[in-house]
Amino acid sequence: MRQAGAYSNLLCGGISGRTGPHSLPLARIKKIMKNSSEDVKMISGVAPIVFSKACEIFIEELTRRSWIMAIDGKRRTLNKEDIASAVIATDIFDFLITLVSNSDATDDATVIQMETI
Amino acid sequence: MAGIREQDQYMPIANVIRIMRRILPPHAKISDDAKETIQECVSEYISFITSEANERCQKEQRKTVTAEDILWAMGKLGFDDYVNPLAFYLQRYRESEGEPASVRRTSSHAVPHPPLPLSMLQQQQQLPFLSAMPVSSIDGNNNCYGFGYGFDFDQGFYRDGVGGGGDASSSAAAFVPNFDHCFPHLKRDNSNM
Numbered sequence: 001m002r003q004a005g006a007y008s009n010l011l012c013g014g015i016s017g018r019t020g021p022h023s024l025p026l027a028r029i030k031k032i033m034k035n036s037s038e039d040v041k042m043i044s045g046v047a048p049i050v051f052s053k054a055c056e057i058f059i060e061e062l063t064r065r066s067w068i069m070a071i072d073g074k075r076r077t078l079n080k081e082d083i084a085s086a087v088i089a090t091d092i093f094d095f096l097i098t099l100v101s102n103s104d105a106t107d108d109a110t111v112i113q114m115e116t117i
Numbered sequence: 118m119a120g121i122r123e124q125d126q127y128m129p130i131a132n133v134i135r136i137m138r139r140i141l142p143p144h145a146k147i148s149d150d151a152k153e154t155i156q157e158c159v160s161e162y163i164s165f166i167t168s169e170a171n172e173r174c175q176k177e178q179r180k181t182v183t184a185e186d187i188l189w190a191m192g193k194l195g196f197d198d199y200v201n202p203l204a205f206y207l208q209r210y211r212e213s214e215g216e217p218a219s220v221r222r223t224s225s226h227a228v229p230h231p232p233l234p235l236s237m238l239q240q241q242q243q244l245p246f247l248s249a250m251p252v253s254s255i256d257g258n259n260n261c262y263g264f265g266y267g268f269d270f271d272q273g274f275y276r277d278g279v280g281g282g283g284d285a286s287s288s289a290a291a292f293v294p295n296f297d298h299c300f301p302h303l304k305r306d307n308s309n310m
Contacts, residue, residue, distance in 0.1 A: 023136060024128050029163060032126060033182070036164035040171050042181040046207060050184045053206045054166075054191065055128065055159050057199050059136045062158060066151070067141055077146040078137075080154050087158075092195035095165045096158050 024052040065090060127156040166190045 029048040034040050063078070065086035070078050084100040087093040133156050137147060169190035170182050184207055188200050 024132055028125065028128060032160050032163045033167045035126065036167040037171055039175065040167065040182060044181050044183045046184045046210070047182055047187050049210060050187050050203055050207055051163055051166075054187075054196075054199055054203055055162065056136050057202065058162050059133060059155060059159060060140050062155060063137045063140045067145065070145075076144060077148055078141065078151045079148040080150040083151055083154050083158070095194075096161060099157055099161050100154060 023056050026052060029055070062086060062093070122153070126160055128159050130156055133159065166194065166196075169194055 026048040029051045030043055033043055033048065033051070062083065066078055066082040069082035069085040069089075070076070073082070075082075080100070087096045087100050130152055134147065134152060137152075137155065141147070166187060167182065167190075170186035173186055173189060174180070174182055188203060191197065191203070192200050
């Protein structure tokens with residue numbers, strides 16, 4: 001059962017060190033948090049730790065939903081359109097809609113420019 | 118030509134791929150643009166949640182964005198299924214770091230309260246019985262993260278007495294800190310009246 005994997009990670013996964021076994025680098029998380037808006041002043045020490053776990057859960061959920069789209073398309077390769085489809089199909093991922101559709105638009109524009117040269 | 122990606126505004130791609138691989142079957146392939154898109158989505162997620170949390174801090178005239186603010190923002194923005202597992206993770210982290218109870222009590226405070234008697238602290242820091250709560254939840258997100266516990270960061274776990282926190286709709290309510298247990302002397306006064 002997929003959820004069991006995430007759950008057992010919670011119990012036996014690495015919480016033993018402050019910086020060590022977190023899956024995602026805390027300093028980088030803190031930097032992204034600071035960049036999120038002009039007026040973020042101070043960030044408590046444990047907030048990036050919460051995010052390191054939250055981002056794991058987020059990546060797992062987004063990957064899971066995207067993979068379902070790939071299977072629907074009878075493919076074994078997860079590609080960007082699968083992610084875009086998953087984002088559109090999931091309400092709480094609405095904040096990502098611009099991101100996944102902008103990327104497509106940029107790529108298309110680049111292709112058109114190259115073709116006209 | 119696409120600009121050079123500033124790698125330090127994203128999570129390292131190797132870490133992202135490793136997490137994705139936990140979910141995907143072994144034969145699955147991931148295109149390069151999919152990897153990059155997930156990387157971008159993660160950074161966007163962090164920014165999205167942090168902005169909301171920061172707004173709350175500003176409204177309450179606090180300078181520090183705390184873990185509690187982050188979890189509150191997640192609940193508000195629809196990620197309430199994440200809140201309980203994250204609260205549990207944070208609790209485990211704090212215990213493994215050997216943070217003394219008094220430090221945990223005073224860190225990241227929104228509301229001051231009198232010190233708790235030792236017996237109450239001991240009671241609260243017991244780990245919850247995870248087997249007591251059925252894990253399945255029937256909601257659109259198909260997520261099984263409900264544990265049925267509310268969380269007050271400064272005092273450890275409290276049980277959500279208002280009904281299960283296992284479904285998405287009630288877990289936001291479960292997250293609202295319940296400070297009733299801070300003032301047991303007042304409760305006793307009420308019952309004596």
